[in-house]
Amino acid sequence: MRRFSLSVLAGLLTVSAWHQISAIEPVPRPDDGTVANEIYTNRYFHLSFPLPSGWTQGMAGPGPSDFGYYVLATLIPAGELTGTILVAAQDVFFAAPALGDATETAHELVRSLSRVDGMTIDRPPSEVRIGDRIFSRVDFSGVGLFRSTFFTHIRCHLVSFNLTTSSPERLAALVLGLNNLGDAREGAAGRSDPVCIRNRAGAENVVMKIDPAAIGPTFTPIPVRLMIGADGAVKHVHVIRATVEQRDSIERALGQWKFRPHEMDGRVAEIETGLLIQFTSGGVTYSAGDRR
Amino acid sequence: MSTSRLIHSWLLVGVASTIVGSAALSKSALAQSTANTTSFQASDPGVRGGPAGAGGPLAGLSPAEVAFFTSARGVFQEVDSVSGTIAGEDGKGLGPRFNLNSCSGCHAQPAVGGTSPAVNPQVAVATLHGARNVVPPFIKLDGPVREARFVKNPDGSPDGGVHDLFVITGRPDAPGCNIQQPNFNAALNANNVIFRIPTPIFGLGLVEGVSDLGLQNTLNQNPFLKSQLGVSGRFNRSGNDGSITRFGWKAQNKSLLIFAGEAYNVEQGVTNELFPNERETDPNCQFNGTPEDRTILSPAEPSGSPASDFSSDTVNFAAFSRLSAEPVPAPTTTSITRGSQVFQNIGCQTCHALTQTTAKSGFTGQSNKSFHPLSDFALHDMGTGLADRVSQGGANGQEFRSAPLWGVGQRIFFLHDGRTDDLLDAIRAHASAGSEANAVINNFNMLGQGSKQDLLNYLRSL
Numbered sequence: 001m002r003r004f005s006l007s008v009l010a011g012l013l014t015v016s017a018w019h020q021i022s023a024i025e026p027v028p029r030p031d032d033g034t035v036a037n038e039i040y041t042n043r044y045f046h047l048s049f050p051l052p053s054g055w056t057q058g059m060a061g062p063g064p065s066d067f068g069y070y071v072l073a074t075l076i077p078a079g080e081l082t083g084t085i086l087v088a089a090q091d092v093f094f095a096a097p098a099l100g101d102a103t104e105t106a107h108e109l110v111r112s113l114s115r116v117d118g119m120t121i122d123r124p125p126s127e128v129r130i131g132d133r134i135f136s137r138v139d140f141s142g143v144g145l146f147r148s149t150f151f152t153h154i155r156c157h158l159v160s161f162n163l164t165t166s167s168p169e170r171l172a173a174l175v176l177g178l179n180n181l182g183d184a185r186e187g188a189a190g191r192s193d194p195v196c197i198r199n200r201a202g203a204e205n206v207v208m209k210i211d212p213a214a215i216g217p218t219f220t221p222i223p224v225r226l227m228i229g230a231d232g233a234v235k236h237v238h239v240i241r242a243t244v245e246q247r248d249s250i251e252r253a254l255g256q257w258k259f260r261p262h263e264m265d266g267r268v269a270e271i272e273t274g275l276l277i278q279f280t281s282g283g284v285t286y287s288a289g290d291r292r
Numbered sequence: 293m294s295t296s297r298l299i300h301s302w303l304l305v306g307v308a309s310t311i312v313g314s315a316a317l318s319k320s321a322l323a324q325s326t327a328n329t330t331s332f333q334a335s336d337p338g339v340r341g342g343p344a345g346a347g348g349p350l351a352g353l354s355p356a357e358v359a360f361f362t363s364a365r366g367v368f369q370e371v372d373s374v375s376g377t378i379a380g381e382d383g384k385g386l387g388p389r390f391n392l393n394s395c396s397g398c399h400a401q402p403a404v405g406g407t408s409p410a411v412n413p414q415v416a417v418a419t420l421h422g423a424r425n426v427v428p429p430f431i432k433l434d435g436p437v438r439e440a441r442f443v444k445n446p447d448g449s450p451d452g453g454v455h456d457l458f459v460i461t462g463r464p465d466a467p468g469c470n471i472q473q474p475n476f477n478a479a480l481n482a483n484n485v486i487f488r489i490p491t492p493i494f495g496l497g498l499v500e501g502v503s504d505l506g507l508q509n510t511l512n513q514n515p516f517l518k519s520q521l522g523v524s525g526r527f528n529r530s531g532n533d534g535s536i537t538r539f540g541w542k543a544q545n546k547s548l549l550i551f552a553g554e555a556y557n558v559e560q561g562v563t564n565e566l567f568p569n570e571r572e573t574d575p576n577c578q579f580n581g582t583p584e585d586r587t588i589l590s591p592a593e594p595s596g597s598p599a600s601d602f603s604s605d606t607v608n609f610a611a612f613s614r615l616s617a618e619p620v621p622a623p624t625t626t627s628i629t630r631g632s633q634v635f636q637n638i639g640c641q642t643c644h645a646l647t648q649t650t651a652k653s654g655f656t657g658q659s660n661k662s663f664h665p666l667s668d669f670a671l672h673d674m675g676t677g678l679a680d681r682v683s684q685g686g687a688n689g690q691e692f693r694s695a696p697l698w699g700v701g702q703r704i705f706f707l708h709d710g711r712t713d714d715l716l717d718a719i720r721a722h723a724s725a726g727s728e729a730n731a732v733i734n735n736f737n738m739l740g741q742g743s744k745q746d747l748l749n750y751l752r753s754l
Contacts, residue, residue: 062673062728065524074522074730084734090519096512109516116517118633142637143630143743145735149520162520162731166738217686219534220526280534 027236045154048184068094083165089157093274094223102151106136118142146171156196199288200273212253214279222277230268232261334744336715340701346494346619347403352657363600364612369396374465385562385584388577389456398437398490402702407492408436424462428476436710438487443681452682469577486680489710495618501650504536522731523642525670528685538669541708543693544684552609564606619699622753631750638735643694666697677724701752
């Protein structure tokens with residue numbers, strides 16, 4: 001009996017410890033990439049990019065926007081400013097207007113650029129392979145600046161590498177350097193990413209919810225990404241942009257939500273989805289996040 | 293005269309003509325002609341001279357609306373005293389605390405309704421009529437008109453409110469009032485004070501006339517251009533109904549009437565029908581019934597506009613703003629055209645949006661009108677370099693509304709606190725840690741000097 005009790009106790013402690021470890025293991029966020037040893041690494045997007053020789057990290061960009069746009073990194077030469085590389089990501093769940101695939105986005109960019117007086121499209125949208133990823137590439141120039149933008153989709157984000165230089169030769173060199181873009185996945189044992197799905201956080205899929213305490217400023221949309229386990233429990237709440245008090249309130253409440261498990265190919269799956277929260281004078285409103 | 297002497301004379305005439313011609317070139321034109329030399333450095337050509345490009349009424353108004361504008365502009369120029377008892381200072385309600393004694397004193401450059409003039413009237417008003425004020429160290433005769441805000445209260449909680457520079461103590465129309473100025477030296481030493489300069493009111497009726505949907509559509513334009521530049525932006529919103537607010541450095545005010553009423557009370561101390569209570573509560577400094585500015589029941593002297601005559605000063609101020617025409621740019625030149633291309637190519641227009649359009653308007657000739665404020669009226673994170681640590685509405689301490697650039701050519705001081713009178717410095721100040729403008733300023737910094745000069749010439753043409 002005593003041996004049985006000890007076994008049960010050991011089991012309970014193990015489960016508790018696993019939850020503790022899971023709870024404290026940091027979940028990568030889109031904007032927590034770093035530059036170290038001349039390599040830009042982003043665990044969320046699994047990016048590993050060696051900086052061009054003599055380059056360094058430039059001034060930090062702004063924080064995430066309230067429609068899920070991130071400036072991930074700005075890279076510049078250490079000396080004279082002859083070029084820049086801006087790495088950005090747009091969460092497709094919250095983009096306004098809604099985003100298509102990388103190719104459609106590249107064509108939209110060309111349409112926008114064509115309306116800019118003095119801008120020239122040097123290379124229309126084309127698909128290029130870098131490592132195991134397919135990018136859409138557009139080259140354009142004007143007023144003595146030469147630019148190239150590469151779009152791709154990763155985890156329901158439109159990720160872009162935006163290269164700008166003061167000469168076409170320098171641009172060509174930067175483009176060549178982009179071929180060194182690698183995968184920062186943590187070895188063969190690294191976990192696979194949750195499946196990203198639009199509109200999965202709607203009321204029809206919610207089994208149990210607790211409203212966060214409404215905290216001002218009101219009427220400002222708060223984008224939230226949820227990681228939902230195969231059992232329907234919320235595993236991680238990522239409040240993309242909010243005040244500290246709003247973030248605390250939302251994390252505490254949404255961390256207790258439960259959803260109907262998502263089935264794919266006959267099996268339940270861990271997923272990632274978006275939710276837009278707005279605190280109003282009347283309380284809390286939710287929308288599924290997709291701004292289509 | 294011998295042939296050789298004649299040739300020599302013509303040569304001298306030719307050389308002299310060349311010298312005179314060169315001297316006649318404007319500074320910017322000279323800058324253009326030397327743009328390709330390696331020693332040339334782009335520079336701000338300075339305040340555009342010539343007639344003021346603003347100050348009149350909107351085109352297309354009815355005669356009654358023009359009369360309202362004209363009379364309201366007169367009210368805007370009224371000088372206030374405590375009880376309206378000083379000759380030439382008929383306005384009533386100044387103080388007990390104030391920053392200046394008339395709207396047009398601050399809103400003066402290049403015309404009534406503009407922004408800070410070259411000579412700061414706050415220096416003279418400090419001791420006007422025997423008032424016992426010390427001019428704070430951040431107010432200079434050749435510096436911008438400023439209001440001061442304290443970032444934090446003494447207990448450490450957020451403040452952010454305006455702390456008026458001056459008091460009416462010592463004036464003959466304020467007998468018995470003995471309040472003191474705030475301790476600005478202590479606030480400066482504690483790094484607890486920030487500044488704001490006046491915003492011009494030209495064309496603001498057009499801005500007020502854009503629907504929320506119109507503003508949203510403009511903000512949503514060119515998302516792919518913005519996404520490759522680090523630009524996003526969002527609106528400040530009313531906490532009452534969620535609608536977009538659009539006036540002020542942080543787009544914190546909903547309407548021109550609210551803006552006028554708040555300014556009248558905060559900057560001059562005049563209580564009014566929107567802000568009916570004195571901010572200073574010392575009973576020895578209350579000389580008038582409140583609100584001091586209110587609807588006129590029996591106008592003393594008709595002005596030709598009954599609307600103006602019966603309206604309070606605040607309503608007149610709002611009408612003056614609402615009916616005032618947008619600034620008119622200077623005639624274009626080759627450099628200005630190139631500068632406009634630079635402005636768009638490097639991405640300035642992703643925040644300083646070129647065009648807005650009004651909705652259906654209640655004012656004659658103002659419906660569905662496209663105009664060019666060069667602003668999206670949205671908030672943008674401007675980073676630590678421009679942060680003032682004051683939140684207003686939904687705007688945090690690093691966020692500011694895209695300042696409308698129409699009329700910038702004839703402004704003297706730039707940025708929210710008037711820290712510079714040099715456009716080049718103002719452009720560079722857009723870049724700092726956390727700013728949405730960093731990529732655009734990187735693009736600017738990579739330009740050749742000629743392109744930079746073209747951009748500066750374009751801005752000074754606005």
